[in-house]
Amino acid sequence: MADQVARGEEFEKKAEKKLSGWGLFGSKYEDAAEFFDKGANSYKLAKSWDQAGSAYVKLASCHLKLDSKHEAAGAYADAAHCYKKTNTKESISCLEQSVNLFLEIGRLNMAARYYKEIAELYEGEQNFEQSIVYYERAADLFQSEEVTTTANQCRQKIAQFAAQLEQYQKAIEIYEDIARQSLNNNLLKYGVKGHLLNAGICQLCKGKGDVVAISNALERYQDLDPTFSGTREYKLLAALADAIDQEDVAKFTDAVKEFDSMTHLDAWKTTLLLRVKEALKAKELEEDDLT
Structure with a gap:
């Protein structure tokens, strides 16, 4: 485990070095992204979830510099899934970033999935008011994509929590x-x-x-x-x-x-x-x- 953490830190140092150096046509961001990705994987193997989450957020920033919004959205989602194990608030924040990017590029199905995931995180925290907000957003997007069954699953959750409230x-x-x-x-x-x-x-x-x-x-x-x-x-x-x-x-x-x-x-x-x-x-x- 310690070995994997050390490897992760080594990859991150290489990534930071690339970013602080000089690169041609965005190549430094591509190189740094590769190292952040490897670093995040090493941290995941070590079950060092906060460090893995942080590395994925840095990876997302590199993708944004390269105007690769789809990849950045995926990196934020990966970060969220790491933080989910240690820090719900951080996980929700990363999922929000992911959703915003997926909405920008018209990937409504992916945005709906992650809205639903945010709703589930709030549900786990017994925060039913916020859970309703995100289940409603997810239901609307699933409905617009004609994924009616999942939209109705979200709506049943809304009804359940509304009655509780x-x-x-x-x-x-x-x-x-x-x-x-x-x-x-x-x-x-x-x-x-x-x-x-x-x-x-x-x-x-x-x-x-x-x-x-x-x-x-x-x-x-x-x-x-x-x-x-x-x-x-x-x-x-x-x-x-x-x-x-x-x-x-x-x-x-x-x-x-x-x-x-x-x-x-x-x-x-x-x-x-x-x-x-x-x-x-x-x-x-x-x-x-x-x-």
């Missing part, structure tokens, strides 16, 4: 739109009931006991997909709406338990349903205080 209407619109799109696709139509369940749970959170809004949503979902009313997902939402209407916490809990015993509810759904249950409990206590 209590931006229920935003989440509802996304889930309903994806359900609508999926109906016309033989491969995706089986996922429709799941999207409508997610939208319905967000309706329950948003409505805070507004049974009319929930009932209207269920009617809309039936119009959208006539098979929905026969699903367990529909029956769960209808049972929950009924429990809310009757202000019956026990009934609400039983409906959730029954569904969960056959189809496991993930942490996201459980969290949102708990919010609805807590609001229902609070309402029940209010009623008790009044009587």
Whole structure:
């Protein structure tokens, strides 16, 4: 490992020497780029990620001097992948540089990929506001390149985090739109009931006991997909709406338990349903205080 670090440092010294010397028609930048690339590889072999990241950033600068924007964008991405192991902030900064260059040269697919990667880094940091921003940028670019499946994966993340941040209407619109799109696709139509369940749970959170809004949503979902009313997902939402209407916490809990015993509810759904249950409990206590 130490040998590889020493080799990396040696390559960097050679690169710096080339840059400080005199070169014909940009040849010094080409020579320096070759040494920075070799240095970065040596650091990677030594798992010296910060040094590798730094060498790739210097390599990107050489490519920019040579007006090789595609290569510079790639070098920034390589730097980001090294920093990812040690320094999230630095990794995001390098990915931003990479994206900007790919956008400049019209490589929208690559830009979308790296926007998605930035979104995932923010997600890992539990920074859902920023994660949403970058998933939205990625989704827009994937959509413009007609990579619809990946665009919708990004949009589902946006809806998931929006609901966690209590931006229920935003989440509802996304889930309903994806359900609508999926109906016309033989491969995706089986996922429709799941999207409508997610939208319905967000309706329950948003409505805070507004049974009319929930009932209207269920009617809309039936119009959208006539098979929905026969699903367990529909029956769960209808049972929950009924429990809310009757202000019956026990009934609400039983409906959730029954569904969960056959189809496991993930942490996201459980969290949102708990919010609805807590609001229902609070309402029940209010009623008790009044009587």
